[in-house]
Amino acid sequence: MIRHALLALATALASPALxxxxxxxxEAYTTGKTLYFxxxxxxxxxEEYMEDRRVRWSFLDGRCREGEWYExxxxxxxxxxxxxxEPQCWSFKRSAAGLVARFEDDPEGTELYEATQNxxxxxxxxxxIGV
Structure with missing residues (x-):
């Protein structure tokens, strides 16, 4: 399911600048949601977006990192x-398929896109727990 969403999103990203x-x-878009990138x-x-700009992130390995965001x-x-x-700063835009995030707003940097949400x-x- 996520793979199909990723392909649909890649197609949608070929649209004009957002x-x-x-x-x-x-904040209005993300609060209360869990977004898969x-x-x-x-x-x-x-990433899970909670009240008061708190977040929880995972690289899909079950290990979660608590954090917060600010502008x-x-x-x-x-x-x-x-x-x-160290802060990790991103620019966010909305496409027809969801969020698009660019690390440090660098066109050559990492770009993530919303694959699905719930x-x-x-x-x-x-x-x-170790010995």
Whole structure:
């Protein structure tokens, strides 16, 4: 199912340039949702968007990272996670198929696109316990 959505989205991305989303638009679109992202036709990761701009991210491996997002002075959406103190900033746009995210708004950088969404919480494995 996700693979079909990724192919449909790749086709939709061939459309004209899209306007960047403001922080208010991004918050209204994402809050309460879990979005699955793809990159270059492959599954990439999932993020759950909660109240108060809190997020939970996973590379689809069951390990989740808690974080939060904010808008920086350039109008980009920046994420800070519990294990990554350096902000990761993205520009977001809406296409007919969903969100398109570009890392640091760099045309040569990583681009993610929304493959699918739901309102179900992410599945996260418990803490790793070692000997």
């Amino acid at each position: 306007a960047e989303m403001s922080a208010a638009e991004f 793809g990159s270059n036709g492959r599954e990439y990761g999932v 920086d002075s350039r109008g980009m959406i920046c994420f800070v996670y519990e294990d990554t103190p 309102r179900e919480p992410m599945m996260c494995l418990g803490p790793e």
